[in-house]
Amino acid sequence: xxxxxxxxxxxxxxxxxxxxxxxxxxxxxxxxxxxxxxxxxxxxxxxxxxxxxxxxxxxxxxxxxxxxxxxxxxxxxxxxxxxxxxxxxxxxxxxxxxxxxxxxxxxxxxxxxxxxxxxxxxxxxxxxxxxxxxxxxxxxxxxxxxxxxxxxxxxxxxxxxxxxxxxxxxxxx
Amino acid sequence: xxxxxxxxxxxxxxxxxxxxxxxxxxxxxxxxxxxxxxxxxxxxxxxxxxxxxxxxxxxxxxxxxxxxxxxxxxxxxxxxxxxxxxxxxxxxxxxxxxxxxxxxxxxxxxxxxxxxxxxxxxxxxxxxxxxxxxxxxxxxxxxxxxxxxxxxxxxxxxxxxxxxxxxxxxxxx
DNA sequence: GTATTATCGTTTCATAGCTAACAGTTTTGA
DNA sequence: TCAAAACTGTTAGCTATGAAACGATAATAC
Numbered sequence: 001x002x003x004x005x006x007x008x009x010x011x012x013x014x015x016x017x018x019x020x021x022x023x024x025x026x027x028x029x030x031x032x033x034x035x036x037x038x039x040x041x042x043x044x045x046x047x048x049x050x051x052x053x054x055x056x057x058x059x060x061x062x063x064x065x066x067x068x069x070x071x072x073x074x075x076x077x078x079x080x081x082x083x084x085x086x087x088x089x090x091x092x093x094x095x096x097x098x099x100x101x102x103x104x105x106x107x108x109x110x111x112x113x114x115x116x117x118x119x120x121x122x123x124x125x126x127x128x129x130x131x132x133x134x135x136x137x138x139x140x141x142x143x144x145x146x147x148x149x150x151x152x153x154x155x156x157x158x159x160x161x162x163x164x165x166x167x168x169x170x171x172x173x
Numbered sequence: 174x175x176x177x178x179x180x181x182x183x184x185x186x187x188x189x190x191x192x193x194x195x196x197x198x199x200x201x202x203x204x205x206x207x208x209x210x211x212x213x214x215x216x217x218x219x220x221x222x223x224x225x226x227x228x229x230x231x232x233x234x235x236x237x238x239x240x241x242x243x244x245x246x247x248x249x250x251x252x253x254x255x256x257x258x259x260x261x262x263x264x265x266x267x268x269x270x271x272x273x274x275x276x277x278x279x280x281x282x283x284x285x286x287x288x289x290x291x292x293x294x295x296x297x298x299x300x301x302x303x304x305x306x307x308x309x310x311x312x313x314x315x316x317x318x319x320x321x322x323x324x325x326x327x328x329x330x331x332x333x334x335x336x337x338x339x340x341x342x343x344x345x346x
Numbered sequence: 347g348t349a350t351t352a353t354c355g356t357t358t359c360a361t362a363g364c365t366a367a368c369a370g371t372t373t374t375g376a
Numbered sequence: 377t378c379a380a381a382a383c384t385g386t387t388a389g390c391t392a393t394g395a396a397a398c399g400a401t402a403a404t405a406c
Contacts, residue, residue: 004242004243004246005246006250006262011334011335011338016250017250020249020250021311024249024304024307024308024311025307025308025311025312026308027311027312027315032315033315033318033319033322035322035327035330035331035334036315036318036319036321036322036323036330037315037318038330038334039318039321039322039325039330039333039334039337040223040318040321040322042333042334042337042338042341043216043219043220043223043333043337044220044223044224045337045341045346046216046220046337046340046341046344046346047216047217047219047220047221048220048264048346049341049344049345049346050213050216050217050344050346051217052264053344053346055364065391065392067392067393068391068392069177070177073177076193076197077179077189077190077193082354083354083355084353084354084355089179091221091225092392092393092394093393093394093395094354094355094356095355095356095357095358095393095394095395095396096392096393096394097355098355098356098357099356099391099392099393100391100392100393102356103391103392118353118354118401118402119354119400119401119402120353120354120355120400120401120402121353121354121355122354122355122356131197134197134198135197135198135199138194138197138198138200139198139200142200142205142206142209142210145206145209145210145212145213146206146209147344148209148212148213148340148344149206149208149209149212149213150209151339151340151343151344152212152336152339152340154208156336157208157209157211157212158208159332159336160212160215160216160333160336160337161184161208161211161212161215162184163325163329163332163333164212164215164216164218164219164333165184165215166324166325167219167321167324167325168215168218168219168222170324171219171222171223171226171320171321171324173218173219173221173222173223173225173226238361238362240362240363241361241362255384256384256385257383257384257385265362265363265364266363266364266365267384267385267386268363268364268365268366268385268386268387269362269363269364270385271385271386271387272361272362272363272386273361273362273363275386276361276362291371291372291383291384292370292371292372292384293370293371293372293383293384293385294371294383294384294385295384295385295386
């Protein structure tokens with residue numbers, strides 16, 4: 001759960017940090033936007049926390065990483081997806097997809113198949129064993145999501161989702 | 174920017190996905206908590222987006238990863254920190270700290286020093302070159318934070334931070 | 347119709363990240 | 377006192393991650 005700043009209990013940046021930034025970065029304290037710092041830091045911390053929680057409590061049961069699980073989930077939904085499409089969907093590099101697919105293939109959860117017409121294209125296809133793994137993991141994964149979000153009321157959940165989607169859209173994430 | 178679910182423009186899960194989950198995971202659609210799905214997915218997506226943006230637009234100038242930057246930031250503030258403390262602060266394993274510290278040492282941004290009294294303890298200390306790197310990077314990093322958060326009003330920024338901090342506290346992230 | 351260009355996936359090489367094993371050091375306990 | 381236990385950091389061995397180079401294939405241009 002990597003984080004940059006140190007906050008106190010009220011979510012305020014420590015005075016010592018403010019002073020250091022002021023002196024060392026030659027940035028007067030009134031040039032620092034504390035709200036922006038807080039938004040970015042807290043989003044990242046929650047994201048890392050939930051990734052770690054899921055990998056530790058759910059995905060480790062099947063020896064899968066978050067990204068492996070994401071890819072296997074896509075294949076569970078779509079059955080067969082081109083390597084290139086997987087890279088776009090999960091927004092990791094094609095090299096990473098290549099590696100992860102290799103790992104999933106070693107576990108016999110997926111297999112590869114070259115397109116017969118355009119032989120540059122490779123499809124990745126989920127196996128029955130892969131489907132069984134997802135049938136086992138998905139309900140537990142979703143339970144984890146519910147737990148994590150349960151710290152907010154339904155209204156708050158809708159609200160935070162709306163704000164996050166705006167950030168995604170306008171920042172082109 | 175790894176993500177699991179596919180949403181349409183309104184932030185709704187695709188019907189095809191609902192059906193698949195329903196059939197394959199034997200989870201009736203009314204057992205799925207869409208708000209929880211949305212919260213978790215969108216938080217993760219924003220986090221990955223901001224990490225990628227920072228690494229691409231800011232940190233790559235000095236060849237630093239997000240975690241390397243976090244560690245160097247801590248050292249910039251505190252000057253000298255024990256390896257063990259760095260692992261706690263950044264919440265990565267001590268093995269990772271060992272590796273990253275080695276990389277930072279190779280770049281001459283930090284150096285190590287063994288405690289003279291308790292020789293099990295190793296301090297990591299920032300060099301002048303490390304400080305110069307932070308003086309260069311930090312203002313650009315903070316500018317990136319401001320940009321990302323600027324998609325929200327000040328009131329929304331305060332609100333989302335409050336909700337995220339509650340998730341951090343109650344989930345023990 | 348062939349040469350150039352574009353596309354796709356893998357490989358290579360580097361860092362990041364984890365768990366487990368290890369080595370050295372200090373503390374504890376009887 | 378000194379052997380056992382606890383602590384700290386590194387190493388070993390694995391997967392994940394990306395950029396760049398590469399090899400194979402297909403599309404384009406002339």
